Amino acid sequence: MSDDARVPVTAPLPWQFDDWARLSGSIRKRRLHHGVLLGGPAGIGKRLLSERLAAAILCGHLIEGEPCGECKSCSLMRAGTHPDLLRIAPEEPGKQIRINQIRNELGEFVMRTSSVAQAKVVMIDPADAMNHSTANCLLKSLEEPAPDTHLVLVTDAPARLLATVRSRCEQLRLRPPAPGQGLAWLTTVAGAEDAADALELACGCPLAALELLRDGGFGQFERVANLMFRAADPGAWIPVLVSEYADLDLRVLLEWIFMFLLDFSRSLTTKDPAVARLRRTTGDYVALTGRSSARHVARVLQRTVAARRDAMSTANPNRQLLLEALMIDWQRGFVGWQKA
Structure with a gap:
């Protein structure tokens, strides 16, 4: 089940207001940790939150910690072509992230200067797809962060990451919404028919429920x-x-x-x-x-x-x-x- 279920990236999801307030506050105060770990069950919107976080880090005209949505960086984010954002994922679904993706791709990316924004972002998703050797290779970037570079790790299973990786990140443990809040959102987005059954089938995770209804x-x-x-x-x-x-x-x-x-x-x-x-x-x-x-x-x-x-x-x-x-x-x- 995908975590975003094709919901457009606009405002934070209602159950993530507090999580986003914490992140945007850190950005506004220029205190965002160089490593951020977003963990929680599939289907609650982790990837939407990670995209919004990346957009805010790279935005050229932040408004109270929020991406403006209109600058060149925001336009490139919407197009999926931002040169200062590196996405690292398995080359095939269900496979592992290769050590060379961390050693070479990430290594080269953090060494170069940013092209458009004042910072760079590396998105690793799913972070639990790294084996022990690959995760150890990542540790160097977490222990010796490059200037103005942020690593955003996204995972459904934080416990599967090396303890040393987790300890070097600011961790946000994202949770499903209260049942009433999740059902209200799902009904608004997809209609009332089968919404309650879909939410139960998805164990309370609204975006997973939305995917059930659509796919x-x-x-x-x-x-x-x-x-x-x-x-x-x-x-x-x-x-x-x-x-x-x-x-x-x-x-x-x-x-x-x-x-x-x-x-x-x-x-x-x-x-x-x-x-x-x-x-x-x-x-x-x-x-x-x-x-x-x-x-x-x-x-x-x-x-x-x-x-x-x-x-x-x-x-x-x-x-x-x-x-x-x-x-x-x-x-x-x-x-x-x-x-x-």
């Missing part, structure tokens, strides 16, 4: 729920089932499996099992909960968390084997079932 995310969840229903059949051939989902990114697939299991777990422990995600599926989840146990679901949830961690690591796990092991563990709970 068929509900359909993806229904596909994965169908996988879980079919895999629960003791006669199902797991390798074939798993291969049918090869078109889904591994991390996205595991995220949906995790969400399904969370809701399935809730349906085992609440008097009203009709949670939003499961209501949208075609499988008989009520009957399935009658054949399952909280202990079994908790075990598979733990396995899913471990699988997500492996998928985000640099170990490059075998996708097919990882998913087969997870689905076989899920299936075992329905073979010769007895209530635990």
